[in-house]
Amino acid sequence: MDAIDVIRDSPDLSIGGVTIPREYVEEHARCAKDEWHWMTKYVKVEDKNRGLILNFEPWEHLFTLLTLYHGEKRIIILKARQVGVSWFWAAIALHIALFVPNSSILMLSKTEDDAISFKSKAMFIYRHLPEWMKQPTGKDNDSTTTFPIMESQIRSFPATEGSGRGETATLVLLDEWAFHPYAETNMTAILPTVENATIVGISTANGRGGTGKYYYETWTKAEAGNSNFVPIFLPYDVVPGRDEEFLLAVAKDMAVYKVKGEYPRTAEEAFILSGTCMFDLERLGVMPITDVFSTLMGICEIYKNPVPDHDYVAGIDTALGIAGGDFSVCQIVDVLTGEVVAKVRGRIPIEEFGPLVYQLLKSYGHPFVIVEMQFQGSIVIKALKDGNTEDTGYPVHKIYHRSKNNAGWHTNESNRNNILA
Structure with a gap:
């Protein structure tokens, strides 16, 4: 008799006083081991623009992120907008909290509102799970949710100058990292206490200087193989159905250079056409470049x-x-x-x-x-x-x-x- 037979033939499973009905014991075990199965079968996401609750999309690039997550401790993601990445990492954060004992997920976002929004994605997913999969929460507010049975927690804070200092974590998520005003200071504070944690920097580009400078330099070092971070670029068309017509439709409500910065085809395009620039980037893009004589x-x-x-x-x-x-x-x-x-x-x-x-x-x-x-x-x-x-x-x-x-x-x-x- 193998392990699955034991689970199948067992009575109801009790975890910390929470009973999982016998018919769900095997499924619970599978969800604990297989994040992709759990996401594609149980995770719901919210489309606020259309007021819809949708199933998690099993897009290929999100599975690639999952594979990368299992193999790497330092990941830097440069992405176009609206490619499902924030919901993916919110789901990963919740999965860890529900299934990994003594885990701690730390989220840092550029502002307090962004921090609340990022964590709220994880809790939206939690609220729409089947009842037999849920665990009671302990402390639950805008910044922190604890799960006492697993002794786990999800915490989300704005990336202020002191954020991350003295924190321990299983997973650190740096949301819109290129826009963190104290990105380098925060990383210096985080690293000594999260040496064995997985750190994921997620962002659209924010130029090559100013606030976006540390992210840009971290990205370029990773691309050159001179960093512990592994880079992955997600262009606008990783989402099925996005093509040139999609960009033209977006451009009706946005300057062309902004469209290219928010929905880039290449990493270079993302950095050149993003950030704060007082020059006409469309004109710069077509101006001839003179060779050095x-x-x-x-x-x-x-x-x-x-x-x-x-x-x-x-x-x-x-x-x-x-x-x-x-x-x-x-x-x-x-x-x-x-x-x-x-x-x-x-x-x-x-x-x-x-x-x-x-x-x-x-x-x-x-x-x-x-x-x-x-x-x-x-x-x-x-x-x-x-x-x-x-x-x-x-x-x-x-x-x-x-x-x-x-x-x-x-x-x-x-x-x-x-x-x-």
């Missing part, structure tokens, strides 16, 4: 050599040049054609950046230059004025002054709004 000092990119009778202007935005920090940038523009003819961009120590751009600007005849004025901007202006051993420095009248004795452009809240208006 030559370089100066190995780092300055020259697209077009100086033309004697052309006027040029330059802009400089500076940073400290530290690893992982912002880039310092200098661009030179041909006034006649509007083309960027030369550029230097990199995490270059500020004491090296000033002399470097001096040489680049000098090669274009000392164009009128505007330097963003912070502490490091003043270092660059000094380097320009000092010049080098071969000359007396940059012509002062060619450096933008906001007043007679104050060189450089100073961005403040007022003029920033005017610039971006």
Whole structure:
């Protein structure tokens, strides 16, 4: 007699005082072992837009996620919108809580409302399970639900600066990870106490910088094989029935570049066409990219050599040049054609950046230059004025002054709004 025969012939099963009728004992055992069977047979999801309760969709990409979950401890997911991923992980969270003793699921979302919404998906699934499968809950509020029989819990919090510190977990779900304002801080706090947990970062893209920077860098490292995270990209068309006509329909209510950012075909498209950008991304997408004609000092990119009778202007935005920090940038523009003819961009120590751009600007005849004025901007202006051993420095009248004795452009809240208006 095998194990299934024993279960089949057993009386009603009692777990912590909850009785599972004899006819469901075998099914309960199968659900505990097979998440996919449990999801496809018992999980209900909600379509709030249409006011419908639907069966869980057994889409191929969701089964792929389940396979990945069983084989990996660190997963980063870059996805299009509305591909069923949030409901999938809400179901996984509930399955663990119902069937794995002493388990703890930690969900972190970008805001408190998002945290409540993510956990509510798991509890929606719970409420629509058959009665014989349910377990009584203990503490049950917006942030925490406990299941005393299994001594398990699901907790969901906004990703504030202190979130995750000291927490232990079986599974950590980072929902819309690219939008977490303290993503790196939270990860640093979480890792020491969840070393053996599965960590899953789920998100649509949020650009390559700003709040989305840590997610983007984690993704690129994972793609390059330089991370413990395993990457998986889910484009818009992983959902059956989505095609170009679907995108055209969505575009009726959304800018084209937004459609491509929210429903990308490729990971590159997702990052380029997402995030906060004040430029017309549709125009940027069709603008020709000029090949580098030559370089100066190995780092300055020259697209077009100086033309004697052309006027040029330059802009400089500076940073400290530290690893992982912002880039310092200098661009030179041909006034006649509007083309960027030369550029230097990199995490270059500020004491090296000033002399470097001096040489680049000098090669274009000392164009009128505007330097963003912070502490490091003043270092660059000094380097320009000092010049080098071969000359007396940059012509002062060619450096933008906001007043007679104050060189450089100073961005403040007022003029920033005017610039971006």
